[in-house]
Amino acid sequence: MRPAGVSALLEVDIERKAWAASAGDRLQVLENVRFTLRHGEVGVFFGPSGCGKTTMLRIIAGLDPDYTGRVVRPPHARIGMVFQEPRLLPWRSVDDNVRFVAPDITEERLSALFAILQLDRHRTHFPGELSLGLARRVAIARAFAVEPDILILDEPLVSLDARLSAHIRDELAALVDSRPVTTLLVTHSLDEAVRLGDRIFLMSARPGRIVSETFIPKPRAARDASDVAAIKRRVEHEAERQGSVAT
Numbered sequence: 001m002r003p004a005g006v007s008a009l010l011e012v013d014i015e016r017k018a019w020a021a022s023a024g025d026r027l028q029v030l031e032n033v034r035f036t037l038r039h040g041e042v043g044v045f046f047g048p049s050g051c052g053k054t055t056m057l058r059i060i061a062g063l064d065p066d067y068t069g070r071v072v073r074p075p076h077a078r079i080g081m082v083f084q085e086p087r088l089l090p091w092r093s094v095d096d097n098v099r100f101v102a103p104d105i106t107e108e109r110l111s112a113l114f115a116i117l118q119l120d121r122h123r124t125h126f127p128g129e130l131s132l133g134l135a136r137r138v139a140i141a142r143a144f145a146v147e148p149d150i151l152i153l154d155e156p157l158v159s160l161d162a163r164l165s166a167h168i169r170d171e172l173a174a175l176v177d178s179r180p181v182t183t184l185l186v187t188h189s190l191d192e193a194v195r196l197g198d199r200i201f202l203m204s205a206r207p208g209r210i211v212s213e214t215f216i217p218k219p220r221a222a223r224d225a226s227d228v229a230a231i232k233r234r235v236e237h238e239a240e241r242q243g244s245v246a247t
């Protein structure tokens with residue numbers, strides 16, 4: 001287990017990120033995005049469409065080095081990612097999609113993952129045979145299979161119906177609580193944010209920056225409906241105050 005201390009922190013300080021736009025212009029996307037997550041904390045990012053959330057996640061994952069600032073990940077951190085599109089290998093079964101990224105995974109651990117995500121009956125199926133909800137679960141299984149130190153979830157429940165998304169949200173909470181992993185979650189659902197997050201970061205319109213941070217001290221599993229409603233009101237109030245509308 002990683003000892004507590006500075007090395008377990010994820011420290012993000014993105015001073016500037018711009019994309020090349022048409023006619024040689026630069027589109028300023030992120031500005032002074034600064035935050036820290038401790039080992040095992042779930043940070044949720046909530047902000048208007050186009051404010052740079054996916055761009056930020058890609059920088060934090062190390063997929064985009066073209067920015068000004070610095071991201072300090074725990075040394076040798078393994079990263080698991082789930083995108084809006086499940087991005088499975090179509091010619092491999094569910095089982096093999098997961099084994100492909102985690103060849104050393106034990107059968108016991110794989111079975112446990114599939115059990116939590118209710119994929120047991122689908123292990124031999126191919127991605128083309130899966131509904132979007134099932135494909136998302138496989139993508140989540142794959143991200144957890146690598147035993148990540150940092151888990152990056154970019155709207156993993158978007159465009160699922162409310163019941164299914166609530167179900168997978170609870171599965172995600174169970175996975176995160178079964179093995180602490182520093183998690184960054186982007187969502188447009190405030191409900192998802194307050195049920196899953198330890199810290200909720202509100203972002204401004206582009207260029208995205210963090211305008212407020214709400215810490216939720218009560219553990220996820222202990223939050224009841226009235227806690228969730230109260231935290232939602234707090235975040236909504238803060239969003240109104242900051243003029244940050246997450247749509």
Ligand SMILES: Nc1ncnc2c1ncn2[C@@H]1O[C@H](COP(=O)(O)OP(=O)(O)OP(=O)(O)O)[C@@H](O)[C@H]1O
Nearest residue numbers: 019020021027029048049050051052053054055056
């Ligand atoms: N590869 C790229 N080249 C040029 N511009 C880009 C590129 N990727 C993203 N952008 C632009 O950067 C801005 C931020 O995009 P990004 O996807 O990071 O926002 P987002 O907050 O994740 O949006 P959403 O909530 O709608 O998913 C958008 O205006 C987008 O068009």
